[in-house]
Amino acid sequence: xxxxxxxxxxxxxxxxxxxxxxxxxxxxxxxxxxxxxxxxxxxxxxxxxxxxxxxxxxxxxxxxxxxxxxxxxxxxxxxxxxxxxxxxxxxxxxxxxxxxxxxxxxxxxxxxxx
Numbered sequence: 050x051x052x053x054x055x056x057x058x059x060x061x062x063x064x065x066x067x068x069x070x071x072x073x074x075x076x077x078x079x080x081x082x083x084x085x086x087x088x089x090x091x092x093x094x095x096x097x098x099x100x101x102x103x104x105x106x107x108x109x110x111x112x113x114x115x116x117x118x119x120x121x122x123x124x125x126x127x128x129x130x131x132x133x134x135x136x137x138x139x140x141x142x143x144x145x146x147x148x149x150x151x152x153x154x155x156x157x158x159x160x161x162x163x
Contacts, residue, residue, distance in 0.1 A: 050080055064114060071117060119157050122150070131162035 050065070069078040109117070125139040132138040133147060133154075140147040154161065 067121075068109065068114070068117070071121070115157070118153070119159060122153060122157065122159055126159075126162060133161065 050062075065080065066078075069080055072079070122139070122143070125142045126133065129137060129139040129142055133140060133150060135141075135147075138147070140150040143150060145153075153159075
């Protein structure tokens with residue numbers, strides 16, 4: 050982690066740490082293959098390009114990361130019984146401010162539970 054230049058700064062580092070946590074085995078974080086020059090790609094690969102690509106390790110595309118984030122946020126909301134703000138709410142479970150969670154939900158099209 051220390052050898053990577055982090056051109057995307059804190060957000061990129063946060064994404065790498067989140068992926069390591071998601072992929073953790075027996076509580077052990079591994080960062081192998083999570084930091085690569087290809088991480089900054091913003092355009093999704095075409096089906097043809099995906100067929101030609103030979104990924105190494107657990108490399109995730111941007112769309113995969115977004116889907117993981119959506120699933121993670123929805124999981125936190127479900128674990129908090131639909132509560133977003135306040136004690137034991139999804140924002141607290143995720144360790145983010147409620148306004149940050151609300152903003153991410155809007156950006157990702159996640160509707161507030163009824």
